[in-house]
Amino acid sequence: MIRIGDFSKLSRVSIKALRLYDEMGLLKPIEVDRFTGYRYYEFDQLPRLYRILALKDLGFSLEEIGRLLEEEVSVEQMRGMLKLRQAEIRQRVEEETARLERVELWLREIEQEDSMSRYDVVIKKIEPMMVASVRGVVPTPPDQRSLWDELMGYLQQTDARMMGPPMAIYHDPEFKERDWDIEVVMPLNEDLAPSGRVQVYDLPGAEKMACVVHTGPFAMIMEAYNALAKWIDQNGYQIVGPGRELNLRLPDTPGDQNDPNTVNEIQFPVEKAG
Amino acid sequence: MIRIGDFSKLSRVSIKALRLYDEMGLLKPIEVDRFTGYRYYEFDQLPRLYRILALKDLGFSLEEIGRLLEEEVSVEQMRGMLKLRQAEIRQRVEEETARLERVELWLREIEQEDSMSRYDVVIKKIEPMMVASVRGVVPTPPDQRSLWDELMGYLQQTDARMMGPPMAIYHDPEFKERDWDIEVVMPLNEDLAPSGRVQVYDLPGAEKMACVVHTGPFAMIMEAYNALAKWIDQNGYQIVGPGRELNLRLPDTPGDQNDPNTVNEIQFPVEKAG
DNA sequence: CTTGACTCTCCTCTTGGGGAAGAGTGTATA
DNA sequence: TATACACTCTTCCCCAAGAGGAGAGTCAAG
Numbered sequence: 001m002i003r004i005g006d007f008s009k010l011s012r013v014s015i016k017a018l019r020l021y022d023e024m025g026l027l028k029p030i031e032v033d034r035f036t037g038y039r040y041y042e043f044d045q046l047p048r049l050y051r052i053l054a055l056k057d058l059g060f061s062l063e064e065i066g067r068l069l070e071e072e073v074s075v076e077q078m079r080g081m082l083k084l085r086q087a088e089i090r091q092r093v094e095e096e097t098a099r100l101e102r103v104e105l106w107l108r109e110i111e112q113e114d115s116m117s118r119y120d121v122v123i124k125k126i127e128p129m130m131v132a133s134v135r136g137v138v139p140t141p142p143d144q145r146s147l148w149d150e151l152m153g154y155l156q157q158t159d160a161r162m163m164g165p166p167m168a169i170y171h172d173p174e175f176k177e178r179d180w181d182i183e184v185v186m187p188l189n190e191d192l193a194p195s196g197r198v199q200v201y202d203l204p205g206a207e208k209m210a211c212v213v214h215t216g217p218f219a220m221i222m223e224a225y226n227a228l229a230k231w232i233d234q235n236g237y238q239i240v241g242p243g244r245e246l247n248l249r250l251p252d253t254p255g256d257q258n259d260p261n262t263v264n265e266i267q268f269p270v271e272k273a274g
Numbered sequence: 275m276i277r278i279g280d281f282s283k284l285s286r287v288s289i290k291a292l293r294l295y296d297e298m299g300l301l302k303p304i305e306v307d308r309f310t311g312y313r314y315y316e317f318d319q320l321p322r323l324y325r326i327l328a329l330k331d332l333g334f335s336l337e338e339i340g341r342l343l344e345e346e347v348s349v350e351q352m353r354g355m356l357k358l359r360q361a362e363i364r365q366r367v368e369e370e371t372a373r374l375e376r377v378e379l380w381l382r383e384i385e386q387e388d389s390m391s392r393y394d395v396v397i398k399k400i401e402p403m404m405v406a407s408v409r410g411v412v413p414t415p416p417d418q419r420s421l422w423d424e425l426m427g428y429l430q431q432t433d434a435r436m437m438g439p440p441m442a443i444y445h446d447p448e449f450k451e452r453d454w455d456i457e458v459v460m461p462l463n464e465d466l467a468p469s470g471r472v473q474v475y476d477l478p479g480a481e482k483m484a485c486v487v488h489t490g491p492f493a494m495i496m497e498a499y500n501a502l503a504k505w506i507d508q509n510g511y512q513i514v515g516p517g518r519e520l521n522l523r524l525p526d527t528p529g530d531q532n533d534p535n536t537v538n539e540i541q542f543p544v545e546k547a548g
Numbered sequence: 549c550t551t552g553a554c555t556c557t558c559c560t561c562t563t564g565g566g567g568a569a570g571a572g573t574g575t576a577t578a
Numbered sequence: 579t580a581t582a583c584a585c586t587c588t589t590c591c592c593c594a595a596g597a598g599g600a601g602a603g604t605c606a607a608g
Contacts, residue, residue: 051394
């Protein structure tokens with residue numbers, strides 16, 4: 001019978017850890033003095049302790065180890081736990097590898113541009129939402145104001161409330177000089193009857209939306225588009241649907257392309273390129 | 275100015291997290307009502323929040339992000355942090371990959387033997403220790419008793435105290451039928467004068483010792499050696515020095531090869547095989 | 549005025565222990 | 579035998595990045 005300090009030195013496991021394993025039932029001392037509380041161990045408890053360490057080394061939590069050490073665990077159950085652990089570790093290796101690539105991407109960017117990009121892209125999940133919209137073909141993006149007038153004119157006759165920022169959806173799959181297929185959209189709290197060109201429907205969500213925010217003159221929003229497109233490509237994604245342009249903060253004078261306080265968010269649904 | 279709930283919905287960051295970022299100084303609301311404590315945000319705070327998310331995605335801790343977001347951080351410092359992060363992630367990938375291999379090893383073993391090995395190997399660091407020892411060539415391992423008699427006879431004349439379990443060091447680099455080069459060793463608390471074949475010196479430690487415990491009849495200790503040798507090989511290590519055999523619990527009748535309560539630990543210094 | 553949706557702070561919980569405080573024990577020496 | 583010193587005990591607080599909940603206060607619409 002040896003005391004906890006000697007058992008700790010022998011096994012190279014800290015006294016703290018030994019007390020924890022006792023408390024969790026992983027390794028009970030062979031005897032505990034009822035008056036002093038001193039823990040006494042035996043040498044032949046070392047194999048069990050080493051098994052605990054070996055399982056910990058495989059990445060099992062102490063709680064899992066507790067279950068694995070119970071006598072009733074069959075070889076079959078053991079195999080199941082190991083398979084599970086295997087899958088978890090594989091996933092973590094994948095995640096860390098992907099993260100490593102992202103870090104290296106930042107590094108390359110910083111080396112080339114000698115500065116940090118203004119734009120940071122995040123992947124978000126967007127839920128479906130009830131919207132009213134007007135879709136039409138207009139010569140150039142600024143001409144979408146006519147669509148907005150039409151939509152807002154209709155909404156002002158109703159008592160529906162805006163449930164989020166207004167946005168524009170660009171339906172053209174490719175860039176065009178003229179005649180853009182644009183849908184202007186307003187999230188709502190309730191289902192309204194459609195009217196004329198105004199539709200009311202459930203705008204689908206997206207599992208992964210690559211999003212970037214542009215602040216400053218609207219005239220320079222193409223920089224944000226470029227940064228987003230570059231990010232999507234370099235991070236192994238591809239665009240799988242029409243992009244959205246959220247108007248988070250409108251210019252003080254409507255239509256002003258140079259208001260420095262304008263805020264827009266650009267969103268593109270993406271998937272991992274296979 | 276929008277409230278925390280709307281800012282949370284917009285950014286897909288939980289209210290809890292936003293409050294934490296406020297508290298940590300990563301992203302302060304543009305205004306906090308002095309009477310109600312309500313936090314108010316502005317849309318143009320989104321880019322900073324997205325930068326926080328992007329850095330978090332690279333694996334930086336919130337504290338590191340706090341430093342990285344300070345204005346004074348130069349591109350040079352940023353590059354330094356990224357390089358550091360890169361190295362850390364690489365190491366973690368390596369560790370997880372090695373762990374994955376260990377799990378797969380367990381799985382293969384369980385498939386082949388249809389049971390779990392009795393022996394679990396752990397890697398420990400062993401510190402140097404002051405010892406007294408007698409080294410000699412004896413016909414077979416059991417004949418080491420003559421060496422023990424010599425060592426103990428000397429020690430009993432002194433007032434030195436045993437500072438750990440007695441052990442035997444097997445100096446032969448390869449297995450031999452007869453004439454083993456064995457050193458019997460006793461850890462001490464003080465430096466004594468050598469005498470005859472008894473040496474007193476600082477037994478070197480080892481960064482990595484592969485250790486396994488054998489309980490039960492000493493006659494079957496070869497199983498433990500075999501399991502340890504197999505483990506060392508399969509886990510990509512190699513033996514880089516003589517092995518030690520610690521006598522943790524001696525048989526009740528000295529020399530009894532069949533006492534089921536005997537406990538020994540076998541240790542081999544190892545290194546990762548290159 | 550009430551209701552329902554929001555928001556606030558404060559508390560506890562998560563892993564695997566580390567560090568320290570304050571009190572009690574064991575043993576070797578003076 | 580008294581004391582010094584090493585050892586051990588329990589209990590509390592700490593880590594990261596929030597999640598969950600309690601209880602109380604706030605906001606806007608009907």
